[in-house]
Amino acid sequence: MRVEVKNLSFVYGQGAKALSVRALDNVSLTIEEGEFFGIIGQTGSGKTTFVQHLNGLIKVGKDSGSIKIGEYDLSDKKCDFKSLRSKLGMVFQYPEQQLFGDTVFDDVAFGIKNFMPEKNAEETEILVKEALEMVGLDYQKVKDKSPFELSGGQKRRVAIAGVIVTKPEVLVLDEPVAGLDPVGKREFFALLHKLHKSFVKTVIIVSHDMDAVAENCTRAVVFSQGKVVCEGTPKEIFSDLETTNSLGLGFPVTAYLTARLKEVGVDIDSDLTVDGFVNEIMNKLCGGNE
Amino acid sequence: MALLEVQNVSFSYDKLNKVIKNVCLSVEEGEYIAVIGHNGSGKSTLAKLFNGLQKPDEGEVIVDGFSVHDKKSEFEIRKRVGVVFQNPDNQLVASIVEDDVAFGPENLGVPRKEIGERINFALSAVGMEKFRHATPTRLSGGQKQRIAIAGVLALKPKILVLDESTAMLDPKGRKEVLDVVNKLNKEQKVTVIAITHYMEEVIDADRVIVINDGEIALSGTPREIFAQKDVIKGYGLELPFSAYIAEKLKQKGVSLKSDILDQTELAEALCALK
Numbered sequence: 001m002r003v004e005v006k007n008l009s010f011v012y013g014q015g016a017k018a019l020s021v022r023a024l025d026n027v028s029l030t031i032e033e034g035e036f037f038g039i040i041g042q043t044g045s046g047k048t049t050f051v052q053h054l055n056g057l058i059k060v061g062k063d064s065g066s067i068k069i070g071e072y073d074l075s076d077k078k079c080d081f082k083s084l085r086s087k088l089g090m091v092f093q094y095p096e097q098q099l100f101g102d103t104v105f106d107d108v109a110f111g112i113k114n115f116m117p118e119k120n121a122e123e124t125e126i127l128v129k130e131a132l133e134m135v136g137l138d139y140q141k142v143k144d145k146s147p148f149e150l151s152g153g154q155k156r157r158v159a160i161a162g163v164i165v166t167k168p169e170v171l172v173l174d175e176p177v178a179g180l181d182p183v184g185k186r187e188f189f190a191l192l193h194k195l196h197k198s199f200v201k202t203v204i205i206v207s208h209d210m211d212a213v214a215e216n217c218t219r220a221v222v223f224s225q226g227k228v229v230c231e232g233t234p235k236e237i238f239s240d241l242e243t244t245n246s247l248g249l250g251f252p253v254t255a256y257l258t259a260r261l262k263e264v265g266v267d268i269d270s271d272l273t274v275d276g277f278v279n280e281i282m283n284k285l286c287g288g289n290e
Numbered sequence: 291m292a293l294l295e296v297q298n299v300s301f302s303y304d305k306l307n308k309v310i311k312n313v314c315l316s317v318e319e320g321e322y323i324a325v326i327g328h329n330g331s332g333k334s335t336l337a338k339l340f341n342g343l344q345k346p347d348e349g350e351v352i353v354d355g356f357s358v359h360d361k362k363s364e365f366e367i368r369k370r371v372g373v374v375f376q377n378p379d380n381q382l383v384a385s386i387v388e389d390d391v392a393f394g395p396e397n398l399g400v401p402r403k404e405i406g407e408r409i410n411f412a413l414s415a416v417g418m419e420k421f422r423h424a425t426p427t428r429l430s431g432g433q434k435q436r437i438a439i440a441g442v443l444a445l446k447p448k449i450l451v452l453d454e455s456t457a458m459l460d461p462k463g464r465k466e467v468l469d470v471v472n473k474l475n476k477e478q479k480v481t482v483i484a485i486t487h488y489m490e491e492v493i494d495a496d497r498v499i500v501i502n503d504g505e506i507a508l509s510g511t512p513r514e515i516f517a518q519k520d521v522i523k524g525y526g527l528e529l530p531f532s533a534y535i536a537e538k539l540k541q542k543g544v545s546l547k548s549d550i551l552d553q554t555e556l557a558e559a560l561c562a563l564k
Contacts, residue, residue: 041460042430042460042462042463043430043431043432043459043460043463044430044431151329151330152329152330153329153330178457178458179329179376179454179457179458179487180329180487181327181328181329181487181526181527182487182489182526182527182528183328183526183527183528184328184329184526185487186528208459208460208461210461211531248460248461248462249460249461249462250460250461250462250465253531253532253535253553253556254535256553256557257535257553257556257557257560260557260560260561261557261560261561261564263561264561264564265564266561266564274534274535274538275538277535278535278538278539278542281539281544281560282542282544285544285560285563285564286542286543286544286563
């Protein structure tokens with residue numbers, strides 16, 4: 001499913017003019033099927049308001065632009081949001097706070113009860129088992145446990161299982177790694193790539209971690225004051241560090257190193273992933289790869 | 291005696307599973323200590339033991355001569371140890387910035403005139419004087435967290451404990467908070483104990499403490515700690531990102547010095563290869 005957003009605007013507190021805040025200002029953006037897409041920008045730049053539009057949590061206002069996701073027209077009042085939400089999964093910040101079931105099984109199965117009521121008990125069990133195994137949990141060990149007796153990292157996995165149980169084609173995640181330790185973070189991105197190679201065709205991720213964006217995203221967009229100010233590959237976005245700095249973004253370590261080497265006349269032309277950068281260093285500074 | 295003495299402290303929430311096991315730690319005035327460890331290692335529990343939010347089952351915590359076991363010392367300890375938590379939205383209590391900052395000293399019965407002085411001091415320390423009459427909910431994450439720190443500074447604590455206080459902030463907000471904390475440590479000699487998952491935030495600390503399974507597993511300077519890369523990986527931690535890239539280059543046979551920690555050092559080493 002292709003995500004196509006045209007001229008989207010949104011104002012919080014429209015009723016009280018003096019207090020209203022323009023959170024999105026004429027945003028146009030197309031995300032193709034298959035992308036691992038990053039959304040970056042300072043706190044308050046409109047990132048979360050934008051992604052909340054993608055599954056209809058915030059509806060497109062009258063004369064406020066349009067959103068098309070695959071065959072769904074979100075600006076149309078007759079849009080089947082329930083069906084859309086089974087195909088576009090949304091993972092919020094601190095997803096473990098979304099858990100509510102008595103058992104891990106109930107929690108993960110909720111998505112099926114909600115979106116696929118036609119599934120019988122047997123089919124439900126197969127789907128729940130698949131989802132839990134996909135996120136790296138042992139089905140037999142965790143299914144009857146209360147989600148609240150699991151560790152933080154495991155809770156986050158259960159929450160993700162509850163979202164992917166309907167096999168969404170698009171997975172949208174709002175800062176999914178905040179508060180995870182370094183290993184937890186690495187494992188989480190490995191899980192996203194595993195899902196991306198499986199039934200999830202498009203990943204859209206909001207992140208403050210520029211190193212993670214450079215390492216994982218095929219393309220990204222920068223929000224500032226509700227507008228899209230920059231769009232492209234990580235390499236294109238971080239080609240001018242002064243601009244990204246002025247947007248309050250910071251930059252990946254690889255982009256910083258590339259800029260410093262340029263000052264001494266060494267042109268490193270990599271995609272800003274660690275492996276890409278290391279290979280370029282071998283080529284340019286160490287006489288080729290062994 | 292050191293400013294903060296943690297002596298053979300053990301603690302459990304349920305009287306069954308010890309989450310802190312026989313921890314000994316002394317922190318001198320003016321030190322900047324970073325505490326790292328994987329999720330669930332006991333870091334945040336330890337932070338709550340520093341100011342008596344939790345009392346040790348065994349052992350003793352002494353802050354500036356006051357024991358946490360002594361009920362009468364509670365206010366004296368809270369005055370001396372200020373804790374800033376992860377989410378600023380959970381720590382702001384008033385609808386105007388200056389009222390929020392005044393909340394702590396008012397509770398301690400500080401005279402009215404002095405409260406005004408403390409608000410001035412705290413807001414200027416975090417660079418938020420201009421926002422004195424602003425509404426906290428309308429500030430950015432980094433600004434809110436600086437107000438939360440100001441609220442703690444208004445108590446004039448000797449020890450500032452930061453429990454993942456930058457985890458929810460964007461890169462700019464994180465830098466704002468870290469700059470303020472560094473300045474307080476250097477200029478006001480405030481002792482800092484920073485719990486974090488960002489290995490980059492650890493590099494400037496005087497001492498790093500690695501917590502694993504409720505115990506102090508390692509303690510040393512950042513260079514000493516990150517030199518033991520296999521050991522810290524075993525504790526579920528990683529190298530700072532620049533050190534990780536340096537490691538990758540070395541594996542490919544690039545000759546770099548062994549103790550690169552931050553991006554400036556790595557950039558210099560790479561430029562020197564030219």
